[in-house]
Amino acid sequence: MKNISKIMGACLLAVSVISIYFTGISSLLMSLAYAASMFVGIHFLKKISEFITSLCIKETTSIRKLGGKILFVSDKYKGKFTSINGTLDFYTKLFLMHFLLFLLLFKAA
């Protein structure tokens, strides 16, 4: 699974660099603006992530009430944001989320 996210992340990055080569400097400048906005969003709007995390917790507890069991597996299955694997894994999630929104927005424009 980790290898898949690594390959996916590398492919996404390679294709985006090729896309920038074809679309020119405007795309590169926009990528810097997006990078800044993504970072600022993650850094300052923690309330949004906390709210969604609490929704996930509520969902899990309601499943427990319905008869589900919450298990803790070993640390082998736990991911950490401390390596290139974690970064690429995070990158693929961040990318997919923004691509659709921006595509539709620029289509509308």
Next chain:
Amino acid sequence: MSLKFALALIGSIILSLIVSPISIVYWIIYNTKIRILDVRSALVDRPGKLLRIFYKVVFGFGNLIAILYIIMDAIRYTNDIVAGTALAAILIAFVFGSVGLGGFIASILIFFLERNKIDKALEDFEKTMSEYSTKPEEAIQILKEIIGIQEAISETEGNQESASQSQTEN
């Protein structure tokens, strides 16, 4: 730069600010060591099922549908398949390039500046969930029942008991 394009640029930056914190939760869900065991259907799953379904439907299939829609619209606009596809490809490449590289730069920045906070958010999530978790012994018992080991054990125990009873009667 046209006014519409500038508005789209500003709108996309505002949307990016709002949407990007969701990716943290999604990353936490995929990297946590918490699993939910559905006893009725014997399924082991990650938490945050609704969020994962929403993400897959909207951002997974939604991306494909949006790309097809843009290609179709560009073909209709130009009245030519080749020119329309080329126009759509330029737009897709433009967005792909800017979002792809932007996302990578943001991920690198987060890796160097925010990783401890994200790891802490994961720890907090697991700490909260640990209050509701099942004990390992109970979980093993349930898993034994699911696999069928427990039934087999109880059956053999029952057989042994009935055999010993018949021996004592004899």
